[in-house]
Amino acid sequence: MCAQVLMDGPNALSRSLSLYPCLLALSHMSVPHPRSTRLPYLVHMPLLVVFEPHTTQRTALDGDAPSVSLFFFLLRVGVCCLHRKALVSHLRWCTGSVFNRHRQASFQFPLTAVRTHAHTLPPKRHLWLIMSLSVRIRTPKTSTPVQVELNSSGTWGEAATLLSQKSGIALERLRVLAGFPPKAVELSASSPLSALMLRVNDMLIVQEGEARVLLGNTGQRYVPPAPEKAHFTRRRCPADNSCLFHACAYVLHDKSRTEGPQIRQECVKAVLDHPEMFNRNTLGMDPVAYAMWLSGKDSWGGAIELEILSFLYQTEIFALDLQSVSLQHFGTGMGYTVRAFLVYTGNHYDCIAMNPVYNSPSEHEDQTLFNSRDENVLARAKRFVAEEGQKVKEGRSA
Structure with a gap:
């Protein structure tokens, strides 16, 4: 349509006025652009030149404001249609009124760039996926x-x-x-x-093996009740002045046979790190002096060390006397959910564990930690220690 107006001359403009309402409605139909967030610059033209029919002389539409405005209006419609085809948003380009009585041109001179309103895309939404x-x-x-x-x-x-x-x-x-x-x-x-x-x-x-899955929000380990068909067995430890530490390494470090010295050093460090807890009244001497004495490989461990290890590992430790079946317990009343058992003869410590097979030599199947609420396990441990003590008295066991 714009091309036809240009070729037919200014007289064709009057014939196009009847289309103004339809073109006006068409020009105000906005087309959303799904990709672009910013429209390009629009440049206002300083002068409109048309060709008179049958001549090659250029004529400037410099005084007929309605004609000029309508031409730009038609040009606007054409641009909108092209942008509609390219899925570009509607250009908000105001060209002035067709019925401008003051004959003011709708363009500026010199050339100026006008920034159009930028359509803003909706904020990005994160799609949470199960990775x-x-x-x-x-x-x-x-x-x-x-x-x-x-x-x-x-x-x-x-x-x-x-x-x-x-x-x-x-x-x-x-x-x-x-x-x-x-x-x-x-x-x-x-x-x-x-x-x-x-x-x-x-x-x-x-x-x-022993449960390492922690349940609940307390941070404490959970150990299920011991199976009824399992059997207690005694695991002997070296008599090298570090038997208590070897026994504790077995029950606390997943049946370790080599980490007794490490357990000793953990006790030494705890004494130095917690002087308010392990003070002179508890240790019977200055904490620093006690730590130096305990670090010696020939120093025996006893009740103090069991109290320290119970605190460090948040585990109840029960020590049963093989001869009298008397019980010493450490860490009870602290809310610990796990319990371990040791046995002693007065000058030596061993540990006891539960195994699916009676008197099994296979240590990798041992269960060394038990639920602290399982009183049945405690009763079975006492019966086993009583039987072991009887064997010692009869000379059937060392």
């Missing part, structure tokens, strides 16, 4: 690692449940090692899995 984390697990029943998909945004309790299903190990007996060197995972069930800082294809070692 899976592929890791490898090694179980006692598989010779090669098994690939498992964990929910990286889930909790440790959810991951432990899945590992229990994949390995065939009951959740209450599930023990998971992660990292390098591998260390037992001790997280509450509500802790995020991201706390382990796992990466793709990391190895998790799944074992069956």
Whole structure:
């Protein structure tokens, strides 16, 4: 239409006025642009030149304001249509009134750039997805690692449940090692899995043993009641003046036979770090002097060290006398959920554990930690110690 007006001359402008209402409605139809957030610069033209029919002389529309305004109006419609085809937003370009009585041009001179209103896109919305984390697990029943998909945004309790299903190990007996060197995972069930800082294809070692899955919000370990068919057995420790530390390493460090010296040094450090708790009245001497004495490899440990270890590991420690079956307990009344058992003869400490097989020499199946509320286990431990004491009296056991 614009081209026709230009070719037919100014007389055609009057014929186009009848289309003004329709064109006006068309020009005000805005088209949203889904991509662009900013419209380009618009440049106002300083002069409109048309060609008279049958001549090549250029004529300037410099005085007929309605004609000039209508031309720009038609040009505006054409631009809008082109932008509509290109999915560009409606150009808010005001060209002036067609019926401008003062014959003022609708453009500026010299050229100026006018910035149009920028349409603002709606804010970005994050789409939360369940992201899976592929890791490898090694179980006692598989010779090669098994690939498992964990929910990286889930909790440790959810991951432990899945590992229990994949390995065939009951959740209450599930023990998971992660990292390098591998260390037992001790997280509450509500802790995020991201706390382990796992990466793709990391190895998790799944074992069956003492429970390391923490349940609830207390941060305490949960150990299920001991099975009725399991049997207590005595695990002997070296008589090298460090028997108490060897026995505690076995029950507190997952049946370790080598970490007795480390347990001793932990006691030394606790004395120095907590002088208000382990003071002269408790130790019988200055804490620094006691720490120096205890650090010697020939120094015996006793009730004080058991109290310290109970505090450090938040575990009740029960020591049973083989001869009198008398009981010394440490850490009771502190809310600890886990309990361990030692036996002593007056000058030597051993530990006792529960095994599925009677008198089994296989230590890797031992359970060394028990639920502190399981009074049945305590009664069974007392019966076992009484039987062991009787064997010692009869010379059937050392």
